[in-house]
Amino acid sequence: MKYLSLVWAALWRRKTRTAFTLFSVLAAFLLFGMLDAVRTVFNAGDQLSSGRMIVSSKLSITQALPISLLNSIQRVPGVKQVGWANWFGGYYQHPTPFFPNFAVSSNYLGLFRNRYELPPAQTKAFADTRDGAVVGAALARQFHWTLGQRVPLIAGIFPRTDGGNDWNFQIVGIFTTKNPKLKAVEQQFLFHWKYFDEGNAYMKNMVGWYVVNLDDPAHANRVAQAIDALSQNSDHETKTQTEQAFQASFAKQIGDIGLIVGGIMAAVFFTLLLLTGNTMAQAVRERIPELAVMKTLGFQDGTVLALVLAESVLLIVLGGVLGMVLATLLLPAVNSAAGGAITLPPLGWHSWLLGLGLMVLIGLLVGALPALRGMRLNIVDALAGR
Amino acid sequence: MNTTNTTNGTLIEIRDLAKTYTRGKQHVPVLQGVNLDVAAGDFFALMGPSGSGKTTLLNLIGGLDTPSAGSIVIGGQRVDRLGGAALARWRAAHVGFVFQFYNLLPMLSAQKNVELPLLLTKLSAGERRKRAAIALQLVGLADRASHKPSELSGGQQQRVAIARAFVTDPTLLVCDEPTGDLDRASAEEVLTLLQRLNREHGKTIVMVTHDPRAAEHATHTVHLDKGELVGAARAARPA
Numbered sequence: 001m002k003y004l005s006l007v008w009a010a011l012w013r014r015k016t017r018t019a020f021t022l023f024s025v026l027a028a029f030l031l032f033g034m035l036d037a038v039r040t041v042f043n044a045g046d047q048l049s050s051g052r053m054i055v056s057s058k059l060s061i062t063q064a065l066p067i068s069l070l071n072s073i074q075r076v077p078g079v080k081q082v083g084w085a086n087w088f089g090g091y092y093q094h095p096t097p098f099f100p101n102f103a104v105s106s107n108y109l110g111l112f113r114n115r116y117e118l119p120p121a122q123t124k125a126f127a128d129t130r131d132g133a134v135v136g137a138a139l140a141r142q143f144h145w146t147l148g149q150r151v152p153l154i155a156g157i158f159p160r161t162d163g164g165n166d167w168n169f170q171i172v173g174i175f176t177t178k179n180p181k182l183k184a185v186e187q188q189f190l191f192h193w194k195y196f197d198e199g200n201a202y203m204k205n206m207v208g209w210y211v212v213n214l215d216d217p218a219h220a221n222r223v224a225q226a227i228d229a230l231s232q233n234s235d236h237e238t239k240t241q242t243e244q245a246f247q248a249s250f251a252k253q254i255g256d257i258g259l260i261v262g263g264i265m266a267a268v269f270f271t272l273l274l275l276t277g278n279t280m281a282q283a284v285r286e287r288i289p290e291l292a293v294m295k296t297l298g299f300q301d302g303t304v305l306a307l308v309l310a311e312s313v314l315l316i317v318l319g320g321v322l323g324m325v326l327a328t329l330l331l332p333a334v335n336s337a338a339g340g341a342i343t344l345p346p347l348g349w350h351s352w353l354l355g356l357g358l359m360v361l362i363g364l365l366v367g368a369l370p371a372l373r374g375m376r377l378n379i380v381d382a383l384a385g386r
Numbered sequence: 387m388n389t390t391n392t393t394n395g396t397l398i399e400i401r402d403l404a405k406t407y408t409r410g411k412q413h414v415p416v417l418q419g420v421n422l423d424v425a426a427g428d429f430f431a432l433m434g435p436s437g438s439g440k441t442t443l444l445n446l447i448g449g450l451d452t453p454s455a456g457s458i459v460i461g462g463q464r465v466d467r468l469g470g471a472a473l474a475r476w477r478a479a480h481v482g483f484v485f486q487f488y489n490l491l492p493m494l495s496a497q498k499n500v501e502l503p504l505l506l507t508k509l510s511a512g513e514r515r516k517r518a519a520i521a522l523q524l525v526g527l528a529d530r531a532s533h534k535p536s537e538l539s540g541g542q543q544q545r546v547a548i549a550r551a552f553v554t555d556p557t558l559l560v561c562d563e564p565t566g567d568l569d570r571a572s573a574e575e576v577l578t579l580l581q582r583l584n585r586e587h588g589k590t591i592v593m594v595t596h597d598p599r600a601a602e603h604a605t606h607t608v609h610l611d612k613g614e615l616v617g618a619a620r621a622a623r624p625a
């Protein structure tokens with residue numbers, strides 16, 4: 001600790017350069033915070049999917065499956081409950097802002113324990129209302145929807161049997177979620193699959209995917225194989241997978257989010273390594289005579305090494321923490337600006353630990369060469385300017 | 387004050403000292419056959435033309451470099467046999483350094499510059515501050531404690547450097563052209579200060595200079611030429 005003021009003073013020896021470097025580190029870790037939140041959203045199913053599987057077409061998740069599979073799936077040993085859903089792809093007034101909307105089975109909300117919080121009276125109202133819809137609280141706030149209000153969605157994919165694209169719904173429930181990682185569900189719009197099936201001109205008796213709850217998560221593999229065997233060699237072969245894997249496939253329609261996030265971060269941190277590495281090398285090169293003076297006074301080689309490394313780590317940690325704090329402050333604004341397309345969760349302890357680990361690692365990497373140079377310098381040569 | 391063993395009042399004993407630098411394939415002898423005794427409490431001036439080996443000899447005495455041959459005993463310690471870490475510890479405990487260009491750390495205040503060698507001791511932060519303040523007072527710069535080196539004149543910077551050199555209470559001060567970058571008045575102030583440290587505080591001082599007026603402040607003067615001592619140490623006129 002007694003060397004802290006020395007390290008701090010050395011760090012601010014060139015104020016402008018340090019400020020610009022800090023800003024670069026801040027920007028890199030701001031991006032890290034944001035992208036880690038994106039990654040968390042797409043991995044959210046991970047901890048929640050135990051005991052739940054999704055059955056979709058083996059060909060593509062855009063390929064529908066017959067409703068006739070329902071009874072067969074229900075009879076597979078190990079299956080506890082089965083529900084289903086279909087992507088609707090409608091929009092309200094304008095194609096943007098986008099929000100997810102699905103036609104779902106009547107038991108759909110009950111399949112996801114602790115995910116959808118809906119008062120019992122509204123649950124009953126949904127069950128009793130043929131054209132009823134339940135919407136997430138964030139979505140209701142965004143469009144100022146209230147209970148009982150009639151809301152038209154314009155079909156992007158499924159026209160009505162009468163040729164029109166306007167589908168009318170009555171808002172009968174507004175749900176919330178207690179899990180902060182699942183805040184994105186509060187942007188959903190759910191309505192009855194039966195209403196959809198009867199009213200659309202595009203397909204009949206077909207569903208997008210089945211949701212299967214298991215008696216015992218340990219039997220997931222066996223149950224998945226048994227379900228897929230039901231439609232083997234048919235024109236609607238299935239692929240049964242965990243909820244997380246299904247969400248990942250869904251996201252891969254846009255691209256491999258993990259790969260994209262990882263690629264961006266790798267590029268950002270590589271650039272940061274070069275930039276701060278160069279800054280540290282320059283900072284130490286300028287200070288060679290000062291380091292020689294310190295060694296003359298009796299500072300040990302190891303102490304000089306540690307001081308330069310500490311300066312480098314302090315620089316990165318300072319900028320990095322500021323960046324992640326800024327990311328924390330900006331996430332709500334990003335959510336608001338995204339108009340419901342995505343809801344990023346606040347940065348959790350896992351992100352902070354990963355971020356701090358990266359900061360220390362980058363700090364040590366960029367400080368290593370200058371620190372070694374400082375440690376190995378020959379006092380007489382350095383004082384003579386050689 | 388640091389306690390140091392001396393033999394018959396001799397602090398520094400140099401025998402058959404040689405130093406040869408290797409530059410590529412070339413071997414350049416800088417010092418050869420140097421024998422020298424410096425008494426404890428002496429103010430010793432090393433004079434000679436450029437390239438005569440004055441600074442090399444000073445570096446060897448200060449433990450900044452190691453000889454190619456011969457021995458250096460300072461306060462009973464074979465300095466030439468000490469390794470890197472032990473030599474650094476020995477310097478921290480026994481030697482104070484004053485350079486021609488002051489070599490203060492520009493980002494630290496005068497107070498923090500003087501405190502720098504005290505970081506290597508076990509003193510508390512409060513004690514370090516107190517001792518640095520006393521040292522600055524002794525060099526007449528108590529009112530400039532918070533000033534950065536760039537805010538001080540050359541003479542003031544050199545006085546801060548001297549405060550840094552004696553704040554740990556070393557036995558020996560080695561000074562490399564301490565007045566080489568100063569005007570006459572500032573040089574006189576610095577030399578008077580060194581004289582006071584020698585006379586009133588008993589510090590042994592070895593000073594390299596090529597300024598005869600600076601050497602006049604010393605109690606003894608020796609001349610180096612082409613790496614060899616020329617003549618015996620000459621006692622200066624009583625000041």
